[in-house]
Amino acid sequence: MGGKVHIERATEKELDKLAELYLKGYVGLEEYSYTHPEDVKAYMRWLWRRDQKGIFVAKEGEKIVGFVAGDADWFSKRERKKVGAVHEIVVDPDRRGLGIGKALMERILDYFRESGLDTVELWVGDENERALRFYKSLGFKEKDRYNYWIRMTKPL
Numbered sequence: 786m787g788g789k790v791h792i793e794r795a796t797e798k799e800l801d802k803l804a805e806l807y808l809k810g811y812v813g814l815e816e817y818s819y820t821h822p823e824d825v826k827a828y829m830r831w832l833w834r835r836d837q838k839g840i841f842v843a844k845e846g847e848k849i850v851g852f853v854a855g856d857a858d859w860f861s862k863r864e865r866k867k868v869g870a871v872h873e874i875v876v877d878p879d880r881r882g883l884g885i886g887k888a889l890m891e892r893i894l895d896y897f898r899e900s901g902l903d904t905v906e907l908w909v910g911d912e913n914e915r916a917l918r919f920y921k922s923l924g925f926k927e928k929d930r931y932n933y934w935i936r937m938t939k940p941l
């Protein structure tokens with residue numbers, strides 16, 4: 786993935802930068818994303834409130850090139866138990882295909898394991914082919930669908 790990228794916990798001050806990266810990262814996928822900047826900022830604050838230890842950023846020097854927002858305290862109605870939820874993952878479009886997404890995902894899965902969880906769950910848009918391929922390559926399996934969302938899980 787290039788020697789200069791490192792992963793660390795996000796800070797609250799970085800939330801606005803994450804909002805910018807989210808808007809850049811979802812260009813072309815607007816049917817699955819928030820598009821209004823104020824909505825995106827509110828979403829980032831919601832992610833922060835859900836789990837302040839669950840957001841990790843990938844940095845090249847000081848520049849944030851990706852982030853993952855997980856939640857180690859999520860009750861899955863379908864699993865009927867607490868799971869680790871990956872609410873969001875975004876890599877800068879200029880840095881895709883370099884393993885940054887995979888490294889972020891590995892970090893959040895470690896965090897979920899450290900939290901004593903045994904399953905990770907996420908929802909992905911049914912035509913978000915790149916993300917679907919990405920999750921499948923990491924061992925996630927499709928479990929069910931709701932409208933145009935696909936639920937995927939993986940044992941930890």
Ligand SMILES: CC(C)(COP(=O)(O)OP(=O)(O)OC[C@H]1O[C@@H](n2cnc3c(N)ncnc32)[C@H](O)[C@@H]1OP(=O)(O)O)[C@@H](O)C(=O)NCCC(=O)NCCS
Nearest residue numbers: 810874875876881882883884885886887909916918919922
């Ligand atoms: C999904 C996303 C986070 C992946 O990030 P990434 O840094 O490009 O992914 P990686 O480079 O770590 O790829 C990991 C694996 O996924 C697969 N993969 C990733 N991009 C792929 C592509 N364009 N085509 C085929 N396979 C791909 C590869 O098999 C790769 O494994 P390998 O490195 O061992 O070959 C990124 O594309 C993104 O930000 N998408 C927009 C936001 C989004 O849709 N988020 C998910 C919402 S549910």
